[in-house]
Amino acid sequence: MTAATPRRALLAAALAAATVTAAVSGPAAARGPRPRDPRGTVDNRFWYAYGHWRAGTHQGTVAVPGVRPRLEIGAASDRTEYTDPHTGRTSSWESAVWISPVHVPAVPATEVVPSWNAHTPPGTWLRAELRAGYPDGTRSPWYTMGCWAAGEQDIRRTSVDDQGDGRTRVWTDTLAVAAPGKGPRIADWQLRLTLYRRPGTRLTPWVHLAGAMASDVPDRTEVPASTPTPAPELAVPRRSQEIHRGRYPEYDNGGEAWCSPTSSTMVLEYWGRGPGREELAWVDPAYSDPQVCHAARRTFDHQYKGCGNWSFNAAYAAAYPETAAVVTRLSSLADAERLVRAGIPLITSQSFRKGELTGAGYGTAGHLMTVTGFTSSGDVVANDPYAATNAEVRRVYRRREFENVWLRTKRTDAAGKTASGSGGICYLYVPARPGPVRTAALAAVGVLPEPAPGIR
Numbered sequence: 001m002t003a004a005t006p007r008r009a010l011l012a013a014a015l016a017a018a019t020v021t022a023a024v025s026g027p028a029a030a031r032g033p034r035p036r037d038p039r040g041t042v043d044n045r046f047w048y049a050y051g052h053w054r055a056g057t058h059q060g061t062v063a064v065p066g067v068r069p070r071l072e073i074g075a076a077s078d079r080t081e082y083t084d085p086h087t088g089r090t091s092s093w094e095s096a097v098w099i100s101p102v103h104v105p106a107v108p109a110t111e112v113v114p115s116w117n118a119h120t121p122p123g124t125w126l127r128a129e130l131r132a133g134y135p136d137g138t139r140s141p142w143y144t145m146g147c148w149a150a151g152e153q154d155i156r157r158t159s160v161d162d163q164g165d166g167r168t169r170v171w172t173d174t175l176a177v178a179a180p181g182k183g184p185r186i187a188d189w190q191l192r193l194t195l196y197r198r199p200g201t202r203l204t205p206w207v208h209l210a211g212a213m214a215s216d217v218p219d220r221t222e223v224p225a226s227t228p229t230p231a232p233e234l235a236v237p238r239r240s241q242e243i244h245r246g247r248y249p250e251y252d253n254g255g256e257a258w259c260s261p262t263s264s265t266m267v268l269e270y271w272g273r274g275p276g277r278e279e280l281a282w283v284d285p286a287y288s289d290p291q292v293c294h295a296a297r298r299t300f301d302h303q304y305k306g307c308g309n310w311s312f313n314a315a316y317a318a319a320y321p322e323t324a325a326v327v328t329r330l331s332s333l334a335d336a337e338r339l340v341r342a343g344i345p346l347i348t349s350q351s352f353r354k355g356e357l358t359g360a361g362y363g364t365a366g367h368l369m370t371v372t373g374f375t376s377s378g379d380v381v382a383n384d385p386y387a388a389t390n391a392e393v394r395r396v397y398r399r400r401e402f403e404n405v406w407l408r409t410k411r412t413d414a415a416g417k418t419a420s421g422s423g424g425i426c427y428l429y430v431p432a433r434p435g436p437v438r439t440a441a442l443a444a445v446g447v448l449p450e451p452a453p454g455i456r
Contacts, residue, residue, distance in 0.1 A: 041218065042329045042424075043105035044447050046115065046211030047191075053098075060096030061195060064206075068322075068432055071098055073195050073204040082196070086156035086302040093196040100191040100210075102133065108185035109214035112175040113425075114145045114311050115326040116193070117209040117318030123198040124205040125149035128311075130175050130212065132168045133188035142192055143170045146311055150319040156302040159309060172304050173311045173327075189214065208432070209318070213328045217423035223407040225400055226332040228378025231340040236372040237269040238393035239292055241385040247287055251296045252306040259368040260308045261295035262385040263347045264317050266370050267429045268295075270345060273320040289390070308366070310349075314427055322432045328447055329424040333380070333403045335445045336371050339428070342441035346371050347427040348382075352405040353414050358398050362386060363414060366422070374399075 047053060053063030053071045060077030064070050076094035083090040116128050127147050132140040144160040163170040167184055168177050177183050191210060197203040241262040244255030252258070268274050275294045283290035299316045301309040314325040330336060330346075339346055347370050354363035364386075372394075373381040380402040387393045405411075408421040428447060430438060442448050 041107055041331065042213060042215045042446060043107050043109070044211070044213050044326070044328055045103045045105070046209055046326060046447075047100060048117075048209040048211075048324070056101050057097075057099040059098070061098040061193075068208055071193065071195075071207040071210075073197060076197070079199060082155070084155050086158060091154070092199050094199045095194050095196045097195075098193045098207075102188050102190050103212075103214075104188045105186075105214040107214065107216045108135070108187055109189075110177045110180045110185060110216045112186060112189050112212050112214045113173060113327050114175075114191065114212040115210065115314045116146075116148070116207060116311070117324055118148070118150075118315065119206040119208075119319065120149040120151070121203060121205075122151060122153050123201060123203045125155050125196050126205050126207065127194040127196070128210070129192040129194070131190045131192070132175060132186045133190075134167060134184045135187045136184070140165050140168050143168075143175055145170065145173065145175065146309075146315075148312065148315055150298065150316070152297075157300065157312060158303045159301050161303060172301070173309045185216065186214065209324055209326070211326075213326070215329050215423065217329065217409055219410055220408050221410045221412075223404055224332070226334040226403065228374065228399065229334065229337050229341075230376075231337040231374040233373025233381050234270065234340060234343065234345050236266050236345050236370055236383055238383050238390045239266050239269075239289055239385060240387045240390050240393055241292070242388055243288060243390070244292055244296075247284075248293055248296065251293075251300045252308075255292075258292065258296050258307055259385050260310075260313050260347075261299045261316070262292050263368045263370045263383070264299065264313050264427065264429070265289075265292050265295045266383055266385070267345050267347060267427075268317055268320060268323070271323065271429065271431060273317075273323055308368070310425065310427070313347075314429070317427070317429045323429060324432045324434075325427065325429045326447060327425065327427055328445075330407075330426055330445055331424060332407070333374075333378075333399060336380075336426075337374055338441050338444055340371065340373055342438045344428065344430055344434075344438055344441060347429075348406050349422040349425040350402075350406040351411065351419065351421055353412070357401050357405055359395055360384070360386075360397070365413070365419070368427075 050065045050069035062074035073096040078095045128145045129142045131142050143163045147158050159172045195205045239262050241255045241258040246254045280290045283293045296307045299307045299312045310327045314327050318325040351366050370383040378399045380397045382395050383393045384395045407424045409423045413419040
């Protein structure tokens with residue numbers, strides 16, 4: 001059930017052990033005060049419109065207008081050799097680069113988690129990198145947040161370990177400050193996308209959306225209770241990760257650790273997205289719900305050795321046509337209710353001891369499930385993939401318990417030690433053109449960086 005590995009556990013322990021402060025001084029502060037995000041702890045910035053792509057620095061990339069604007073290779077600006085660390089194969093690639101404008105978040109951050117939505121036809125792939133700016137005006141090196149392709153014919157999808165400069169470091173899918181209690185915050189950040197193609201071809205990846213969520217969630221073992229408001233239950237298909245136990249153990253031990261791709265599959269199916277028959281031809285025909293096996297394979301991070309990379313799950317979902325996907329944090333179940341009322345289910349990350357979430361029947365260091373609705377009293381209706389069968393996936397969890405195990409950053413584990421919580425992490429998958437009601441809901445929870453007619 002768990003999506004955690006020692007690397008993410010180390011990140012969580014470091015953040016949980018520190019006392020969070022929000023002091024900013026020096027040149028970054030001299031830029032002038034910025035209003036804090038209304039939710040106080042989270043800042044999202046995503047580029048997706050034609051004007052967004054025209055901004056920044058282009059080194060061989062071009063912005064292409066249209067119903068859904070995109071970034072692609074115009075004329076390659078470089079040629080390089082890439083040795084895949086997981087196959088040992090060295091290949092030549094042409095490349096082009098786009099560097100975003102510097103983004104100063106409303107909240108000086110302890111963590112930054114990127115998202116990208118791209119199409120990578122065979123013979124192409126991309127590298128996503130982040131660079132942190134510090135309060136004293138200095139910057140981190142560029143950190144690789146993912147070498148990514150939807151398929152596996154060219155490279156193995158991977159995060160990169162052992163990146164840091166003493167003030168920040170990368171933990172799989174998260175750029176984090178090294179010492180949240182006493183070190184500098186991330187005062188600003190930039191994104192760099194490098195697009196690759198086979199030399200001598202006119203192939204190109206397309207990037208429709210890219211950006212990141214920056215946050216400084218305060219240390220807390222308890223979170224304020226939100227007031228319930230009416231929200232329906234959405235008809236999200238129910239999929240169990242446990243029916244896949246023992247299947248394809250090369251992708252993180254089969255179904256036991258497939259909560260993230262199973263949840264991604266449920267929400268994609270809700271929107272009518274997912275792999276076709278040809279894409280599923282590799283799956284053993286005796287296996288039920290082969291689309292879950294496919295999602296596990298396509299989200300698998302060969303360095304992390306698991307399917308729980310947050311950015312890779314969003315990228316997998318957005319690889320399907322007319323789908324947008326981001327990783328973000330929310331501040332309360334009121335935000336979740338707002339999304340559900342607009343017809344948007346959300347995938348949440350939580351950790352808890354057995355007994356902390358009544359009705360779950362298990363404990364976990366990290367688990368993904370899908371919030372599909374709310375009861376008349378405000379309790380949470382969730383598709384929890386840690387169930388023996390698809391029919392048993394639907395659960396109703398007590399509102400106060402669910403809100404706390406999802407939003408807290410610190411907890412006591414079964415051994416009595418201080419452990420981590422996700423601080424409200426969730427995946428949001430929506431149609432690329434979500435319409436006015438859903439656009440308004442996304443803007444209300446802080447996902448859209450500015451008033452806009454939608455993610456397009």
